[in-house]
Amino acid sequence: MAALSSIKDNCRKVMCIGRNYADHVTELNNARPKQPFFFLKPSSSLHLPDEGPVLRPSGVTTHFEVELGIVIGKRCQNLDTDDESEALQYIDSYVLAIDMTARNVQDEAKKKGLPWSIAKGFDTFCPVAGPIAKSKITDPHDVEIYLKVNGKTKQEDSTGLMLFRIPRQLSDISKVMTLEKGDIVLTGTPKGVGPVVTGDVMEAGLRIGGEEVEEARLRVE
Amino acid sequence: MAALSSIKDNCRKVMCIGRNYADHVTELNNARPKQPFFFLKPSSSLHLPDEGPVLRPSGVTTHFEVELGIVIGKRCQNLDTDDESEALQYIDSYVLAIDMTARNVQDEAKKKGLPWSIAKGFDTFCPVAGPIAKSKITDPHDVEIYLKVNGKTKQEDSTGLMLFRIPRQLSDISKVMTLEKGDIVLTGTPKGVGPVVTGDVMEAGLRIGGEEVEEARLRVE
Ligand SMILES: [Mg+2]
Ligand SMILES: [Mg+2]
Ligand SMILES: [Mg+2]
Structure with missing residues (x-):
């Protein structure tokens, strides 16, 4: 297992899976997908805990989406x-990751049929914590992920609620594009996404059987 | 200058620029953009001349788009x-590149407001030839790029027709996401895009002052 850097x-x-938790699909008024769909974030958006705050580009409504991430071996x-x-x-x-999203840019892109790459791809838009050893997560469909803003819980759900489980995700992605060693797959976000503004502090984490996993703790402004 | 591999x-x-030649915008019934927009192809889609044919996934209408590519230094x-x-x-x-596109998948994504990553990201969907030394292209806005299918010219235009020139492209991209050494930017395709089916042979190339640049010759099935 490599260091996070x-x-x-x-x-x-x-690679990020979209609309993979039913209640999140509903909260954004989206259609429930019949099969997994996915989109790319650039690796340049990866953001380490010691690299400072997440950017809030001007004119952009910046939303958090906490997600369980897989590092491909x-x-x-x-x-x-x-x-x-x-x-x-x-x-x-x-890894534990936040799929930061320029929601108003994405809404505009969706309306116009344009790509999502800009909305999802700003520098710093993929904060990560970890890594978490594979041996520690014996069942990736049975962990709780959460995100708080300024101490208040916004997202908190079990990965057991995924509409499409990890084998299906890897299978569908890998039939389109090869996943290489070191690539990261974000497995979708549960309900509760919302905006953060400059100065807000996001704290995210992961629990197994109610116990906090220390290396997954993510704190970013 | 590194070897192509x-x-x-x-x-x-x-990073690919969309709708950057007026006549190509028209041929796909798209709106002319007020500013450059761009989308990601995965590096796993890069395809070398000796790696065999471009995949034609079943149920997919596979379109070619010849483009001048920049390798970031x-x-x-x-x-x-x-x-x-x-x-x-x-x-x-x-490099000279073909931005292969699953056009029916992209049309569906545009209609539904979904990301373009699948339509643009299949393995082999970015054949490249080169590299072409920077010194050889004294003005990247004054070369001719072309693509033939089975010997018949389909695309053939000057890069002087770009709606947004390279400085504007690099500026706009780099304000969203950092371009790193080794990243590739595809600068858009001129008119004449169309489908290829299994067995069709694409030949693409680049001319400066009417002279073929040998290292840019790309031949792929
Ligand atoms: Mg997400
Ligand atoms: Mg890759
Ligand atoms: Mg293109």
Whole structure:
């Protein structure tokens, strides 16, 4: 398991699953997808805990989306499986991530049929904490992820609520594009997303059986 | 100037400019953008001349878009310039590229307000030739790029027709996301895009003052 800074340096793409928790789909008035869909964030958006605040570009409504992230451990191409233990072999370790989103830019893009890359891709728009050893998360579909803003809980749900589980995600992505060692997959966000403004402090984390996992603690302004 | 294979290996993101030639905007019935917009292709889609045919995934209408590509030579962040000589300092070399596009997937995404990452991101969807030395292209806004299918010319226009020139492209991108050494920027495609099916042979290239540039020749099935 590499240090977080080398995970950042070696990541070439960040693939994010959209609309993967039913209540989050509803809160943004989106249609529930019939199959997983995904989009890219640039690796240049990865942001380490010691790198300062997340940017709030002017004119941009900046939303948080806490997500369980997977660091890919080996090349994954055309994976065809529903078998969890087989799919999990492609996982090196986990990170906790915030998929920061320029929501008004994304809304405009959706209206005009334009790509999401700008809305999702600003520098600092992917804060990460970790890594969390694979051995520590025996079941990635049974952890709780949460995010607080200024001490107030905004998101807090089990990854068991994912509409499409990790094997399906890896399978669908890898049939379009090869996942390479070091790539990161963000597995979607539960309900409760919302805006942060300059000065707000986000604290995110992960619990297993009610116990906080220390290395997943993420605190960013 | 690195070899093409190491350009592929070291590229983390491919940024593509959309709708950057007026007649191409018209042919796809799109709106002419008021400012450059851009989207990501994954570096895993880069495809070398000796790596075999471009994939035609089943159910996908595969379109070619020939483009002049820039290999970034040094970190570019918040670049604020209209000055061509200043902007060109960030260029290491050039490649000729085909921005392969799953057009029906993209049309569907545009209709539904979904991201373009799948439509643009399949493995093999970014064939490249080169590199072309920076010294050889004294004015990147005055070269001719072309693409033939089975010997018949489909695209053939001057990069002088770009709606937004390279300094503006680098400036706008770098205000959203840092361009790193080794990243590739595709500068948009002229009119004439269209489908290819299995067995079709694409030949693309670049001419300066009517003279073919040998290292830019790209032949792919
Ligand atoms: Mg998300
Ligand atoms: Mg890649
Ligand atoms: Mg294009």
